[in-house]
Amino acid sequence: MSTAIALHAPIEAASRAARSAPAADAARADAMEATLRALVDAVPTATLLFDADQQVRYANPAARVLARLCAPDKADRPLAVVGDWHPELLNSGALHLCSMHGSWSGEVILGVGRGQHKILLLHLSRVGADLFGMTVRDITQDSMRESELHARNAELEVAYAKLQGAQEQVMQSEKLASIGQLAAGVAHEINNPIGYVNSNLSTLQRYISQLFSAIQSYEAALAGGAGATEAESIRRKLDLDFLVGDVPQLLSESREGIDRVCKIVRDLKDFARKERSEDWIKADIHRGLDSTLNIIWNELKYKAQIVKTFGELPPVECLPSELNQVFMNVLMNAGQAIRDQGIITVTTSVAGERVRVDIGDDGEGIPPDVLPRVFDPFFTTKPVGSGTGLGLAISYGIVSKHHGTIEVSSTPGQGTLLRIELPIAQPR
């Protein structure tokens, strides 16, 4: 090969071996040498052989190419020592380490003029007493690709984190939106008991002052030595009989009102609890359904009867407040499907390793062309402003996260059935 510079060492080694061997062996060694040489010449990786003084004994054609890469402006310079490739190609530390350990690998970054850089992967190995082999691979492209990949990956990670944040926000705001839809009903439901408790307290205040004045009148009557007739007339004047009869009733009604407010607040808290996504617990599905029904009842009671048929359910491994959100979305839809008066059925049962929650209504039903799209994000048939179009999409996501299924079937004019199935235990 005309481009090869020299190949002394293996020849010497081979001829040393050949001296003590018969001529046939020598011929075989020569043939082997020629083969090896052809092999190394053909290797596309720059390969050099040099001695301890870095005098190059052999360099393959790929090494020539490398030399041009290292100094494109001086393509035809003589290449006698390793430093002729590039003064910084091989540092003495690397060579020292190679002498000690037999080999060394590492990357070098070389300035190759015009502001350009090359990143090279070097592999050194000691191949004889004072001989070293070196392969050099240009990994500039690889490493650029790699760093680009890293950059892309980092961008993707950032985007993913953003998406996750956005998803969480959307879920939370959907939850708030549905609570917002409930707010009027809940306000009404709280204002009613607060209204009569508040009014009853005013009445009680009046009663008490009447009682006080009755006591004063009695005292005065007693001090004046008055008899039963006078006491009776005071009693009648202040209508004490009525008052005595009404106070226990007033108190028990007021107590009932306060209990109702407490219950609404408790249900709301149960419902709106924001749990972390890792809070999987074994929970009673019926409790979630009940607390959701309690809240939504304020909204539904004016137009729907609810028929609950609860089966025996084992505790289900789930994220309870997320499931509550699913139940609420589905129940709200059921309520909205009913125009005037209707029935909503809530039925639970066990089906193998899964629990089943069927929520049905006898409302307007969903037209066949709309049915396949009900789980699509932002798909809504409600007027602008009264639905986010995310309710069922989010419900679908939540049920999928539970490795469950949610299916809808509907007959226009007759009603709709949503079937939610959830595994009792999450797959490990």
Next chain:
Amino acid sequence: MYRILLVDDEPNILSALRRCLASIDVGELDGEALKVEAFTSPEQALERSEEQDFDLVVSDYRMPGMDGVEFLSAMMELQPAVPRMICSGYADRDAIIAAVNEVQLARFIGKPWVDEELAAAVVALLRPGSARARAPKALRAQAASARITRVEQDDDGAIVLRSDDPA
């Protein structure tokens, strides 16, 4: 005697309203007694109204079956002259405005209400002249402007109650 018809689906509200109305001194009604009839069902209240005239109707807004506006407009057909009040915790502004427009509401009282305010409104609607004597100045101002007026001023000021308000 003045007859008042109360309608609310919540019996405890009716009890509280009765107590509140019982606190009105007959002196403020020129010695006339108050007779209160209360119903948890608007339908039954309407049935009763076919045979009995009332001097004032106070209704809840949100009730199962029939809402306050539906009830009061049916009431308007039976007894056009009776002043109509809504007492409700339902805070939807559109619903209130609709109520004002559709049944020419005399008063809207929010829940929770203030007893004195409610009593003053009732007296004012039954005996326009005596309300001023009873209500302290602040309550008088409140009763005179009622909540409704404030709501409408918030909006565009277009709806006015004056012509339909017996006061």
